Amino acid sequence: MNSAAGEDPMEPHPPRTVTVSYAGGDERRGPLTMGQANMIRCILRDDPEHINNHDVWTVPPGADEDDVVDALRTLAERHEGLRTTFPHAPGTAPVEQVVAGEGAFTVTVLDHAEFPEESARSAESAARAARAGRFALDREFPLRISLLTLRGVPVHIALASSHAVTDGSALAVLREEFHALLAGGELPAPAALAPLDLAAEEASPTGKRKSEASLRYWERIIRTEPQEMFAEPRAAGADGRARQLTLR
Structure with missing residues (x-):
């Protein structure tokens, strides 16, 4: 495919932001779990590039942008942790968590005429770059999501996540569920306790x-x-x- 005069085919097109709304969840509030409290201490202290997580998900052939957005919306509605923020005053550490019943998050679409390197490497670079900067625990959606596309066709999801909400195992579960949703499967009820339920059990x-x-x-x-x-x-x-x- 020939690029227009003066256009570098290796450069992505200008990023485009898609706002994804979700609704239908229960709004709840309560104390932190022990794990959340411990990890939040690290988040407030350590280098964000070290404490934040990242992952790359392959988008299967045949899925379009709407399919990807719908799958991500379903994950947010399904998992209370993804709808959780940690309100606190400046200079203090959170002591409670709030689960939103509805809200929105954004997906940054990075479209390429050609990838500058193998597509998975480009996605890995985008995911690692998203780790920079602390998550705003009191208001930020805990996933920073980019959708890498090739001439409009989704190829990879690149994301960074707040360690207050997800670790490597949790990201692996989200990845599996994302692929299952795009394959048309139905997900069983989550096996793990929601954070607020775990906090109640710990108490x-x-x-x-x-x-x-x-x-x-x-x-x-x-x-x-x-x-x-x-x-x-x-x-x-x-x-x-x-x-x-x-x-x-």
């Missing part, structure tokens, strides 16, 4: 006993096991910024 007498037993176990391990920590050469496959840390 129950049984949950408190489990937490106290875990703390006693790890206190014993930390007090009695040998402690050695040292840096080794960069891990295989690292991108030059990550280093491998060994704890013995």
Whole structure:
């Protein structure tokens, strides 16, 4: 395909933003889970490029932009975590979470006449770039989503995510569900507890006993096991910024 005079086929067209609305969920509010509280401390302290997550999802052939948007909307409506923000005053850490019943998020469409490199690498670069900058925990949708297209045809989703809401395992679940939706499948009810339900379980007498037993176990391990920590050469496959840390 010949490009117009003066047009670089390797450069993406100007980004286009699509606003995706969702509705129908339950609006809820409550305390943080222990995991959320711990991760939020890291988010407020650490380099965003280190603490944020990213992932790349392949869009299967035959899916158009509307199909992708509908699948992403379904994920937001399905998972309370994706509709959760953490209100707090400046200079303080959140102590509660709020689940929205309705709202909106954006998808940035990056259309290419040709990809400057293999398409998955372009998507990986876009996802890594989206990790920069702290998520605004009190108001920002926890996924920064870009849709990479080739002359209008969806090819990859590149996204960065807030670690307050998703870890690597959660992103893998979202990826599987995204593909299932685009394949026309029906998703079963989520297997994991919603964060607010987990927080309630942690606050129950049984949950408190489990937490106290875990703390006693790890206190014993930390007090009695040998402690050695040292840096080794960069891990295989690292991108030059990550280093491998060994704890013995």
